[in-house]
Amino acid sequence: xxxxxxxxxxxxxxxxxxxxxxxxxxxxxxxxxxxxxxxxxxxxxxxxxxxxxxxxxxxxxxxxxxxxxxxxxxxxxxxxxxxxxxxxxxxxxxxxxxxxxxxxxxxxxxxxxx
Amino acid sequence: xxxxxxxxxxxxxxxxxxxxxxxxxxxxxxxxxxxxxxxxxxxxxxxxxxxxxxxxxxxxxxxxxxxxxxxxxxxxxxxxxxxxxxxxxxxxxxxxxxxxxxxxxxxxxxxxxxx
Numbered sequence: 610x611x612x613x614x615x616x617x618x619x620x621x622x623x624x625x626x627x628x629x630x631x632x633x634x635x636x637x638x639x640x641x642x643x644x645x646x647x648x649x650x651x652x653x654x655x656x657x658x659x660x661x662x663x664x665x666x667x668x669x670x671x672x673x674x675x676x677x678x679x680x681x682x683x684x685x686x687x688x689x690x691x692x693x694x695x696x697x698x699x700x701x702x703x704x705x706x707x708x709x710x711x712x713x714x715x716x717x718x719x720x721x722x723x
Numbered sequence: 724x725x726x727x728x729x730x731x732x733x734x735x736x737x738x739x740x741x742x743x744x745x746x747x748x749x750x751x752x753x754x755x756x757x758x759x760x761x762x763x764x765x766x767x768x769x770x771x772x773x774x775x776x777x778x779x780x781x782x783x784x785x786x787x788x789x790x791x792x793x794x795x796x797x798x799x800x801x802x803x804x805x806x807x808x809x810x811x812x813x814x815x816x817x818x819x820x821x822x823x824x825x826x827x828x829x830x831x832x833x834x835x836x837x838x
Binding site for chain 1: 724754756758763764766767768771773779781782804813815824826827828829830831832
């Protein structure tokens with residue numbers, strides 16, 4: 610079965626510094642990986658996805674993610690953090706055995722300190 | 724274009740009561756699903772549907788029923804509410820059942836408390 614793990618519950622970073630939110634995956638076959646962001650009292654919003662191709666995927670709001678097959682990782686990155694990036698971030702993997710359901714990690718709360 | 728609309732936003736139930744959480748989408752999406760979000764556990768899939776008339780169970784289906792009589796609507800029914808069902812519930816949809824590329828579109832959630 611497919612699964613993802615987010616090893617950090619909380620990440621703090623100073624405004625203007627680069628940020629990384631970590632995700633590792635476990636899949637049988639080629640992974641289909643996603644990042645979502647959740648702002649307070651809102652549903653999740655799609656940021657970016659990796660299906661195939663380049664290992665560096667660019668997404669919304671200046672975010673990008675690096676797919677690393679040997680380390681089974683899909684870390685979310687941004688070169689310069691904004692206070693408005695403070696939110697809850699979820700990594701997810703597509704289940705390819707059924708109806709293409711998404712399975713989510715436990716989430717990482719990012720706080721950008723002014 | 725409203726996207727995915729969930730009602731109500733908040734609900735308090737007593738143990739044993741039943742209720743229906745409504746979800747509607749106006750994007751003509753084939754796939755719809757229900758998740759619950761609990762602290763430290765992320766989102767867990769309750770039920771999903773790949774088209775009108777077709778539903779199936781996710782990871783945590785016990786205590787919940789769904790139906791999909793139209794493409795637009797996918798209500799979630801709590802048959803006899805229990806305190807363990809206190810959670811935030813999200814409905815999500817995506818374009819087509821067979822595409823691995825389609826991202827999920829989420830509603831803004833229903834916060835349910837069972838006392």
